Amino acid sequence: MRRAIALALILATLITGCGWFRLKVGSPPDPNEVERIIPGETSRRHVEETLGAPDAVARLAEGDVYLYRYDEGKMNFLLLLLFNWGSLDVKPDRLLIIFDEAGMVKNVAWRHASDTAEFRFLP
Amino acid sequence: MTKNTQTLFPSPNGRGKSASALGRGALCLLILIMCLGACTITQITQGAPLVRGALTLEPEVATLQDALDLLGPPDGFCGESVFYESALSDRLDELEPVLPAPPGSHPVPGGLCMIWVADFARDAQVDFGRPIQIAMRVLGGAGYAPLMFGTDIEQVYFIRVHVSEDGIVESVHARLPPLERGGVEVNPF
Numbered sequence: 353m354r355r356a357i358a359l360a361l362i363l364a365t366l367i368t369g370c371g372w373f374r375l376k377v378g379s380p381p382d383p384n385e386v387e388r389i390i391p392g393e394t395s396r397r398h399v400e401e402t403l404g405a406p407d408a409v410a411r412l413a414e415g416d417v418y419l420y421r422y423d424e425g426k427m428n429f430l431l432l433l434l435f436n437w438g439s440l441d442v443k444p445d446r447l448l449i450i451f452d453e454a455g456m457v458k459n460v461a462w463r464h465a466s467d468t469a470e471f472r473f474l475p
Numbered sequence: 476m477t478k479n480t481q482t483l484f485p486s487p488n489g490r491g492k493s494a495s496a497l498g499r500g501a502l503c504l505l506i507l508i509m510c511l512g513a514c515t516i517t518q519i520t521q522g523a524p525l526v527r528g529a530l531t532l533e534p535e536v537a538t539l540q541d542a543l544d545l546l547g548p549p550d551g552f553c554g555e556s557v558f559y560e561s562a563l564s565d566r567l568d569e570l571e572p573v574l575p576a577p578p579g580s581h582p583v584p585g586g587l588c589m590i591w592v593a594d595f596a597r598d599a600q601v602d603f604g605r606p607i608q609i610a611m612r613v614l615g616g617a618g619y620a621p622l623m624f625g626t627d628i629e630q631v632y633f634i635r636v637h638v639s640e641d642g643i644v645e646s647v648h649a650r651l652p653p654l655e656r657g658g659v660e661v662n663p664f
Contacts, residue, residue, distance in 0.1 A: 408551060443523060
């Protein structure tokens with residue numbers, strides 16, 4: 353009986369498994385710093401000093417556009433031999449800043465969703 | 476002289492025989508499970524949900540600020556590699572203009588082209604004959620199970636807005652297919 357139980361436990365260890373992973377891509381913009389960016393008052397230099405270089409730059413006739421990106425993902429999987437389940441959920445942070453010709457912030461668009469990524473344990 | 480099988484295989488209380496039978500039963504069950512196969516479900520969600528309000532952006536009328544107020548900041552600019560745009564590279568031709576540009580107008584060179592991206596994929600598969608599948612992989616084959624069936628759903632949500640140099644929306648292209656479950660539209664994000 354003990355051997356049968358030991359065999360069952362060994363098999364259960366070898367044929368099943370689970371794992372959790374966390375994925376982070378990029379540098380997250382600090383929400384407190386983003387809130388301090390005020391159109392008409394904040395300069396491009398201040399943005400670059402507090403947030404660093406942008407991930408992408410575009411040009412409009414009246415000024416430049418900076419885009420900051422950050423993605424956070426959570427992945428988990430469960431292996432039970434007969435039933436296996438895996439899930440990946442990736443949520444983004446995006447910050448778009450539009451400058452005018454004088455290099456002052458004209459518009460700001462901010463989306464903070466990276467902290468809503470979830471581990472999903474059921475289909 | 477008769478043989479007494481019980482003295483040849485001493486088992487004071489029968490435990491040895493039942494343990495052996497239990498082990499054989501477990502082994503048989505394991506083999507049966509391996510032959511029967513397994514069910515595997517995987518689900519991937521990437522990005523923030525894209526609102527259908529993009530359909531209300533009117534070319535030559537809506538502004539860049541209107542687009543940002545409605546959709547939030549984009550995931551990237553056209554022509555660059557967005558984080559999970561690799562799944563979309565072969566799908567750009569499938570984009571259908573939602574709001575065609577007015578007659579006589581044409582995309583203004585330059586300006587700002589922004590894209591918003593989200594992706595949902597769900598795969599459910601049942602495989603039978605795992606030992607054969609493993610053997611085929613070991614031998615360098617494709618490694619498909621002898622019998623398998625399943626469903627695969629992948630929805631790519633894509634919005635592209637082209638804004639002229641003076642901040643006016645020039646065109647809107649969107650791919651926002653509905654995802655239904657049991658006849659009811661669901662939001663997988």
